[in-house]
Ligand SMILES: *[C@@H]1O[C@H](CO)[C@@H](O)[C@H](O)[C@H]1NC(C)=O
Ligand SMILES: *[C@@H]1O[C@H](CO)[C@@H](O)[C@H](O)[C@H]1NC(C)=O
Ligand SMILES: *[C@@H]1O[C@H](CO)[C@@H](O)[C@H](O)[C@H]1NC(C)=O
């Protein structure tokens with residue numbers, strides 16, 4: 001059976017798991033776990049929830065809730081621009097094949113540019129693998145503005161859209177069918193600059209091309225030459241923009257969120273909105289191995305899904321629900337995120353943009369959130385099918401649209417610290433935009449305490465979140481510069 005690499009974001013760590021490819025190419029019918037079962041998620045925190053509903057009016061509107069972050073004394077480093085006077089002679093072509101969803105691929109693209117620069121190589125526009133969960137077949141240029149990408153990086157590295165004639169044999173099919181000497185498949189996770197010089201330079205020298213796969217998370221964040229680190233910042237924060245039609249539709253959505261057609265007289269916070277990333281699909285729910293209140297049917301369905309996809313290799317399933325919650329390893333449910341936002345002072349006049357793929361449990365699960373926040377919108381509620389035609393059925397393009405709208409929100413919050421959350425935290429830090437980073441362990445503990453009343457819960461949330469609403473956080477050793485761009489990409493103001 002064919003093996004595939006995939007990664008799941010988990011509490012800021014990325015756990016790479018090797019799974020058996022889901023569907024053998026034999027025309028199997030959908031496996032039984034795909035069938036829909038009647039799962040009725042019950043509210044898990046009904047007491048807090050009832051209080052939250054009643055408390056809405058009593059919520060003192062916090063005056064600084066919507067105010068933009070103050071200047072924290074940091075700004076994007078000006079030395080993120082090119083310091084090379086001229087490009088050295090190219091040593092050959094670097095090709096990468098990138099796994100994962102949009103945001104994982106985005107990091108891979110930044111790292112690929114850095115590796116190409118390290119090796120004085122020419123980068124071939126990265127190939128985006130089709131992810132078994134997201135199933136989007138879009139190419140790089142279908143998602144990212146390739147002209148902009150090449151223009152911004154033109155003084156940093158050579159980039160080509162396609163390999164020249166003499167190398168067109170170097171395709172993913174070629175590498176999938178046999179062991180090939182131009183393929184580099186042994187790059188360790190977080191490999192050093194030296195690793196690439198030692199192991200990939202010789203391949204370039206011998207063959208004029210090196211195809212690196214797998215490549216996700218294969219370049220370290222520490223002990224990188226300063227120019228390489230700066231280049232990674234430049235790619236992530238400046239060179240990567242979405243294709244014009246995604247940006248245009250994103251602007252339409254942002255505009256409709258800011259200036260709704262309905263009469264908004266008397267509603268606070270008009271013109272402002274919170275983007276909520278709710279990655280709560282079956283994949284995430286199953287992988288976390290937490291109990292989400294869907295009863296026996298849900299537990300069984302998720303266990304079956306785990307068995308089919310990861311064949312028992314999900315470490316989380318060794319822990320009890322309580323242990324997982326204590327460690328902050330359970331994504332927040334829509335109900336829980338609603339309680340978090342209410343505790344922070346948002347109320348039923350707050351406009352929420354739901355950035356998400358699919359919510360496991362569907363409307364039954366979202367309804368709790370909708371009760372607290374009736375003004376929930378998403379791309380479907382804001383734009384017609386005709387307007388969305390070009391992204392229809394494309395998970396990566398939809399994710400790109402959600403990313404764009406989320407970047408333009410006043411406040412961003414995510415229900416679990418996965419790849420989208422991490423990318424957004426980094427991008428918004430770069431521009432000093434307000435971002436709520438849920439304190440997962442603390443929230444897990446608060447939600448487990450069934451004797452807490454609303455005011456105690458609210459006080460606990462406010463205390464636990466006080467430094468997690470956009471306050472600059474300096475990157476720690478080994479953390480990602482794409483999530484924590486200070487101080488590598490964001491520098492102290494003079
Ligand atoms: C890249 O080019 C620079 C400038 O010519 C040179 O100093 C450096 O050794 C080259 N590095 C590699 C890996 O070829
Ligand atoms: C950019 O310059 C600042 C000082 O202005 C320095 O602190 C920082 O380390 C530099 N960044 C890199 C990646 O070299
Ligand atoms: C918000 O909630 C209050 C009661 O808590 C209610 O009077 C008001 O109509 C609600 N507003 C909206 C827009 O639902």
Ligand SMILES: *[C@@H]1O[C@H](CO)[C@@H](O)[C@H](O)[C@H]1NC(C)=O
Pocket residue numbers: 449450451452453456
């Ligand atoms: C639950 O919350 C109450 C009220 O804040 C507190 O007194 C109690 O110690 C908490 N229980 C646990 C197990 O943390």
